[in-house]
Amino acid sequence: MSEKLALFGGAQALTRVEELTHVSRWPSFAEEEKAAVLEAMDADHLYAVTAQFEEEFAAYHGVRFAVAQNNGTSTLHAAYFAAGVGPGDEVITSAYTWHLQVGPILALHALPVFCDVDPRSAALDPDDVRRKISRRTKAIVVLHPYGGVAPMEDIIAIGREYGLPVIEDCSHAHGATYRGRKVGTLGDIGCFSLQASKLMTAIEGGVLITDNEEFYERVCVLAHYERIPRLRSQQYRRFYEPDKVQAPACFGFKYRMNPLAAALARVQLRHLDEWNAVRRQNMKYLDRRLMEVGRGVFEPPYEAxxxxxxxxxxxxxxxxxxxxxPRERFIAALRAEGLPVSGGRTGYLPVYWNPLYEERCGIWGAGYPFDAPYVTSPVTYQRGMCPQAERFEQRTVGLPVLHRPVSQELREEIVRAVEKVIDNLAEL
Ligand SMILES: Cc1ncc(COP(=O)(O)O)c(C=O)c1O
Structure with missing residues (x-):
């Protein structure tokens, strides 16, 4: 045992509180973003900025198509639709994710099939994916949880074997790479939320990328009626032919991005690599040091x-x-040392721990979609079915992300706070 814990009246390990508050604040916009938004408001062509953002986002990823949308949820809806998901189909998804990755599956009257996760990373477990594929499976959606990259090679191999499109939900991982390739370009479609907490943000917004023209066209026909006249395929163009005496139509939604959000996103994209490099330098340092002091009871996030x-x-x-x-006691001790540790619901709970699934609520009327006539083999949801996803949340302790350059002293104070509590576990 070394110094007295702050929980018992000892001195706090963390003294550089102001610096920590500053570097962990996210997002925090600079004059450049504010000027870009004002400029977009004064533009002659109010929507031109959205097309510019799309071009730049596509170029950043080296893909043919990027479609800016109003949020990440709508990009997932459009991606599932593009992949051909429809009533009674099944979509393989992670049990450990944000519920809005899953909700759009229901919106297509399709059924989510939840898979378990790797206990180190909470990323989709390819073995469970393979077990859960059925003849009704239409697509696989994979999350890169908290910025950690999922085992894409294995998942894509399964997709190829069964002829299933793989959709990446990159909402946590803008700019992360797998074998040098950016997430979102590994599967067939990449979906990104640009909501306020994300690594690049438009405050609210989303963007979808793909190299597949058929998928791109289906996204447009679902949700971007104004693009329909420019699509290659006549089967879709026929819904909006300006030179014919007919009303325009799309398949149901208008998911366009607000151009002010696009103006903001353009600036954020310009800085993404530089910001990611700073985060990486900070967090890899913490990874290494926390691994040293953690003594097997505390582990930094896994990097595959x-x-x-x-x-x-x-x-x-x-x-x-x-x-x-107990975890709550450990967290209380860290907080007393001055570390703003997130406790309680630090991580996700399995998505199926909700009455919607457990009680098979009739969303579109009694029995719909779970027991609708178009469902040929029922999908069931019960606690215990994805044990790793159920246990993951119980082990999570969230430390602040250091988004900006920081002093070495602060990084070491964070490590010291954790080390001090671990040295004194017996006292707790
Ligand atoms: C993994 C994941 N998927 C989808 C979404 C939905 O994105 P949005 O909030 O932009 O609709 C989020 C948002 O937090 C998310 O974290």
Missing amino acids: PQTERLWLNYICQYHADKAGV
């Missing part, structure tokens, strides 16, 4: 081999069974 992950959140794992101290 051949990936360069990012950190939407810095979700560590605390093993209460090895430490002999």
Whole structure:
């Protein structure tokens, strides 16, 4: 045992509180973003900025198509539709994700099939994906959780084997790479939320990328009626032919991005690599040092081999069974040392832990979609079905992400705060 814990009246390990508050604040906009938004308001062509953002986002990823939308949820809806998901189909998804990755599946009267995750990373477990594929499966959607990159090679191999499109939900990982290739370009469609908490943001917004023209055209026909006259395929162009005496129509939605959001997103994209490099330098340092001081009871976030992950959140794992101290007590001790640790619901709960699934609520009327006539083999949801996803949240402890350049002293104070609590576990 060394110094007295702050929880018991000792001095706080963290003294550089102001610096920590400053570097962990996200987002925080500069004059450049504000000027870009004002400029977009004064533009002669109010929508031109959206097309510019799309071009730049596509170029950044080296893909043919980028479609800017109003949020990440709508990009997922459009992606599932593009992949051909329809009533009674099944979509393989992670049990450990944000519910809005899954909701749009229901919006297409299709059924999510939840798969378990790797206990180190909370990324989709390819073995469970393989087990859960059925003849009704239409697509696989994979999350890069908290910026950690999912095992794409295995998942894409499964997709190829069964002829299933793979959709990447990159909402946590803008700019992360797998074997040097950017996430979103590995599967068939990449979806990104640009909501306020994300690594690049438009405050609200989303963007979808693909190299597949058929998928691009289906996205447009679902949600961007104004693009329909320019599509290559006559089967879609026929819904909006300006030179014919007919009303225009799309398949149901208008998911266009607000151009002011596009103006903001353009600036954010310009800085993304530079900001990611700063985060990486900070967080890899913490990874290394926390691994040293964690003594197997506290582990920094997992980085899979051949990936360069990012950190939407810095979700560590605390093993209460090895430490002999409940997580809440450990968190209270860290907080007393001055670390703004997130506790309580630090991570996600399995999506199916909701009455919507457990009670098979009739969304579109009694029995729809779960027991509708177009469902040929029922999908069931019960607690216990994805044990790793159910356990992951119980081990999570969230430390702040350091988004800006920081002093070495602050980084070491963070490490010291954790080390001090671990040195004193017996006192807790
Ligand atoms: C993994 C994931 N998917 C989808 C979404 C939905 O994005 P949006 O909030 O932009 O609609 C989010 C948003 O937090 C998310 O974290």
